[in-house]
Amino acid sequence: MNKEVIIEKINDFLIDEFEVENDDISPEANLKETLELDSLDFVDLVVSIDSNFGVKLVGEDFINVVTLQDFYNLIENKLK
Template sequence: MQRAEIVRIINQFLAEEFEISESALVPQALLIQDLGIESLDFVDIVVIIEQEFGFKATREDMLNVKTLDDMYDFIASRV
């Protein structure tokens, strides 16, 4: 899967589920501080990763994911 496809899927999910403006979805955006994603929201993110990309992500995996770019890299390294 190409990185552009990963970016599209993740950004679409965040825009729809968390009502985040697409203009805010830039690679350097901090998930918590800039996008307002809360700790419980990471459960939803893990579920979408499992459904869309076919691998299990744990809470521990997500601890190192601070920015959108980190998330894209994490997913790209697993698919």
């Protein structure tokens, strides 16, 4: 799966499942602020990644994730 497909899939479920406005999605956007993540949303995000990509994420995976670009990179690296 190439990076463009990964980004497209992530953006699609952010819009559909987290009701993020398309205009708010950019690589530089802060992940937590854009998604307004609370602990339940975090669980939903992990489940969404697992169901969309077959990738299991744990809390430690998010230590260095600040922006959506960091998140895209995390998923891309987990798929390798």
